[in-house]
Each structure stands twice: as structure tokens, then as C-alpha cells.
Amino acid sequence: MRGPQAAAPEAPGSGLVTYATTGHDLDLTPDYPPTVRDVWGPRFPRADMVAVAAAQFTPLPRWQGEEGPRWRIVVSPGAMAVESRDLARAERTWERQESARQSEVEMIAAYIVEHGEPPPDPIPSREITEWSRKSRARMFRAFSELDYGPLMERDGIPAMVTLTYPADWLTVAPDGKTAKAHLKAFRKRWERTWDLPMLAMWKQEFQRRGAPHFHLFTMVPDGRTAEGQHFREWLSATWAAVVGHPDPEEYRKHAIAGTGVDYAAGLRSKDPRRIAVYFSKHGLFEAKGYQNEVPAEWQEPGKGPGRFWGFWGLERATTAVEVPPDAATLAARVMRRWAHAQGITREVRVRRTRGGAVRSDYPDVIGLAGAQLVEARTVRRRKVRRRVQRMYRGRGWISLNDGPEFAMAVARYLDLASGQ
Numbered sequence: 001m002r003g004p005q006a007a008a009p010e011a012p013g014s015g016l017v018t019y020a021t022t023g024h025d026l027d028l029t030p031d032y033p034p035t036v037r038d039v040w041g042p043r044f045p046r047a048d049m050v051a052v053a054a055a056q057f058t059p060l061p062r063w064q065g066e067e068g069p070r071w072r073i074v075v076s077p078g079a080m081a082v083e084s085r086d087l088a089r090a091e092r093t094w095e096r097q098e099s100a101r102q103s104e105v106e107m108i109a110a111y112i113v114e115h116g117e118p119p120p121d122p123i124p125s126r127e128i129t130e131w132s133r134k135s136r137a138r139m140f141r142a143f144s145e146l147d148y149g150p151l152m153e154r155d156g157i158p159a160m161v162t163l164t165y166p167a168d169w170l171t172v173a174p175d176g177k178t179a180k181a182h183l184k185a186f187r188k189r190w191e192r193t194w195d196l197p198m199l200a201m202w203k204q205e206f207q208r209r210g211a212p213h214f215h216l217f218t219m220v221p222d223g224r225t226a227e228g229q230h231f232r233e234w235l236s237a238t239w240a241a242v243v244g245h246p247d248p249e250e251y252r253k254h255a256i257a258g259t260g261v262d263y264a265a266g267l268r269s270k271d272p273r274r275i276a277v278y279f280s281k282h283g284l285f286e287a288k289g290y291q292n293e294v295p296a297e298w299q300e301p302g303k304g305p306g307r308f309w310g311f312w313g314l315e316r317a318t319t320a321v322e323v324p325p326d327a328a329t330l331a332a333r334v335m336r337r338w339a340h341a342q343g344i345t346r347e348v349r350v351r352r353t354r355g356g357a358v359r360s361d362y363p364d365v366i367g368l369a370g371a372q373l374v375e376a377r378t379v380r381r382r383k384v385r386r387r388v389q390r391m392y393r394g395r396g397w398i399s400l401n402d403g404p405e406f407a408m409a410v411a412r413y414l415d416l417a418s419g420q
Contacts, residue, residue: 071328078272081397210295
């Protein structure tokens, strides 16, 4: 005889069915292939977590006009910095700059009254021969501080897009201003075709033959244009039309080989630090140092390359909190030790003399002693790898895969160190 009727079992989870004989759960969920986002696995910190992380530090009272530096910690999605600012001095500097701007406006107004038109733009006199280390550091920090949320919310496939120039590149790009105009026109055509604002980071480099080219990180649309073109087809045709070489044969070759789409590099860019490292490593090695050297045709004043990097449609997400000096010093110490533990090095060229001999300032002496002196004066340079130094004198910044998480860990350490 059967016992009392048991209570109805709870409904199994979605896609799970209990097999009557063994009682095992069968996974009947369709075996869908992984999506691009599953393979990519982005780990970009949310912008709202930046403010949450900064709020973990004990802040200073508001500035009341006193002299002297005030220390602060700056948190961003992919970086953390310790800085000091003298607000009183900064206020005086702002007043001087405002006065200078007012004087400049008055001079321009007087020129317009006298001549009936604005004054001509000043002729540039600076020659730019290479991508400077300061510009490289600014790019690295900027790309680490960006809020990648709008880019992550967009449908598509992450990729590194390359735009190059034809063999006869000087005909269509005689100076850096023209190349930047091409890049701007390409962005406008992208937005008109795909009906979306273009979100991307870009960097300008040079090939061994001197021709400029651009690298862009963006989400590539996976659909078709109104004319039925795939992205690669549209990219090749659009960039060739933007550059518009007058020679039909050069135009045809450029339309075939003038662009590239690297999906593998895009899928490797999973967090702010990886993107910043990718762009900064271009041309850093000795074999590719020419990529950051401006060709001779662009080194004349007024023909310079302009900016080497930039970003479109994205904003920096940073939150700064002023902290006591001892807290800033302790935070910088933690950041310096963490950076040292990463073992990051860079290649530098150092001066060497034979046997470490001291270079003499006395006139050369004829004979064997003179020959030895001349040999000792011969300067040689050798490539070595030196450990990168961060947080020099308690100031600076470090690049991180997850800035808010690291900042909250530092804030907890500071609380423990202060006994709170």
C-alpha cells in the first residue's frame, strides 16, 4: 500500500530535468557556441566604483586659504596617483594667466579695429622629430583613466584597426595637418554610415619608408551597411576615398592594402592597463624605433605631425581626495613597493669607456701614453635594461588592471596602520 502522498517537489532550475531512473539532473540547455564577449571576457572597472574607492580614504578638512602643499590621492579605473598641490600658489598662477588672456584679447580687438580682420596665425618655429617620453607617459595615464563603460555597452567586436597610406604618400599627406584632416573625415564617415558616435582611442606612427599610419581600438560593427558591405569592405573603400590619391593605379592599390583589422589584439585588450600597454609598446623596441620618429619631410616648421595620440567619445573618470601628509607618504610607499615587485624594466643606452677609465681633459700626448689616453676618451654606448622607478619622492602614479580595487586595499591598509 502506498504511503501518504509526498509534497510536490520544487521546480528544477532552468534547463535541468530529473531523470526518473537515476534521479540525476540532466542539463538540457542548448549547447550554444560562446559569444565574442564570452571569449573576450572584459574586466573594465565601472566608473561609479571610482568614487566609492576614493570615499574609503579619510579626507582633510576643506581648504581655508592657507599656504603650503596639500596632498591628495587620485583614483581612476586603471590608475592611482599621489600628488601635492599648493592651492594658494595655483590661485595666484590662475590670476596671472587670466590677466595675460585679457591682455591678449584686448590686443586682438585693437588689431581688428585697425585692420578690419583678425591677426594671422603665428608661424610655428618648433621642429618635432620624435614622440617624446612625456607625451608617451601622458598617453599611458590618459588611457588608464578613461571610462570604458560606453564602449563596453556597444554591440560589436573589439579590434585594432590600422589605416595606412599608399606608396606615394607625400602627394596626399604633405604634412601632419593634412593627415589629421583625413583622420577626422574618416571619423565623420564612420558616424554617418553606422549611425553611431565613434568611440575609439588612436595613435599615430610611421613606417620605415616614412609614411604615417594610425592604430585605433574600437568596437567593430558586425552588421552590414545600407549598401550590403561588410565592415572590412567598407573600411577599405572608405579610407581609400578619404585619402583620395589622384593616380588611379595608386588609388586601386591603396584600396586593396591600405587597411587592416586585428581582432586578436582587440580580444587581448581586456582592461585599461592592457590597452595602455598595447599602445605604448608600439615602436618602443630598438628594431621598431623608427615608428616614433618623424620623417624628414614633416620635420620642417609648420609641417609637424601634431598630436601623436587621442581618444574620441570617451571621458576620464577620476576622483581626487585630499589626505593628511602622513597618509599620502604611506600610500606612496605601498604603491612604490608594489611597482617594484612587478619587475618592470626598460631599455636604455648608457655611456661606457674602455675599462672604466676616466676621460682626461689634458691635451693628447704623442707616443704610447697619448694613444692610451685617446683610447680612454673613446665614448661607447651600450644597451642595458634598468628597472623602472615609480613614485619618485613620494609622488607619481601607477597603472593598474583594477584601480578601484587596489585603492580600497590601500585605504584598508592605511586604516590598519593608523589604528582605526
